[in-house]
Amino acid sequence: MQEVFADGVYFIPLAPVNSTRFIAPVIADAIGFAFQGANSADPKTQLFNYLKQRQILLLTDNLEHLLTEPGIELLAELLANAPQVKLLVTSRESLGLQGEWIFEIHGLRVPADLQTEGFALDTSIELFIQRARRAHVEFNAAPQDLPAILRICQLVDGMPLAIELAAAWVRTLTCDEIAREIERGLDFLSVSTRDLPARHRSMRAVFNHSWQLLTEEEQQALARLSVFRGGFQRDAAEQVAGRVSPCFPR
DSSP, X not given: OTTTOTTOEEEEEOTTOOXXXXXXXXXXXXXXXXXXXXXXXXXXXHHHHHHTTOOEEEEEEOOGGGTTSTTTTHHHHHHHHOTTEEEEEOOSSOOOOTTOOOOOOOOOOOOSSTXXXXXXXXXXXXXXXXXXXXXXXXXXXXXXXXXXXXXXXXHXXXXXXXXXXXXXXXXXXXXXXXXXXXXXXXXXXXXXXXXXXXXXXXXXXXXXXXXXHSOHHHHHXXXXXXXXXXXXXXXXXXXXXXXXXXXXXX
């Protein structure tokens, strides 16, 4: 996309940001814009004026925890004041903006079986093998390992992080043993890698992070809906959990 946006493409990491008042400074820092002194316009206005005539793509990553905070309307204001700026936002829920296009990200493709043509190419199996070799350079997936690797990828529904956490165990366990441990519970999927954010070191941490984003009403509804296995219809959900907020599930 560099050729499409004459003034650049910038990555805006928002996971460590705990308040919407820091969004403008983080954007300014990423694009190399310095705010003027106290006698100038407020920082938000300065940023908007700077971006007004620029063709820029801002990749704002991990926005979900800020969506309910006062001041999140800054993004809508930015788009209104800088019409040539585009936002590519990663978030666990939509922004609720009129002009947004929503693209849901799912897990990597999981082949139905080992006879599927190209089963190990561009799929969850390929990712597992790559990460397993990184964890243990002598790892070489033998034909007898492939059914267990496929089972691992099926159990985690092709989720890349879960696959990476599972592959890290090849140093001490066979692929069959890894699959059996995952079947016992997802708490097995954890690592102590120092340069990973804490929220990415285990699947439990991932779920806890998502759980904390829910309102109390949504948490209660989800807890009641946990009695279902394999999905449910809306009328069955209402019988078990009662009528829930229109925004649930997210």
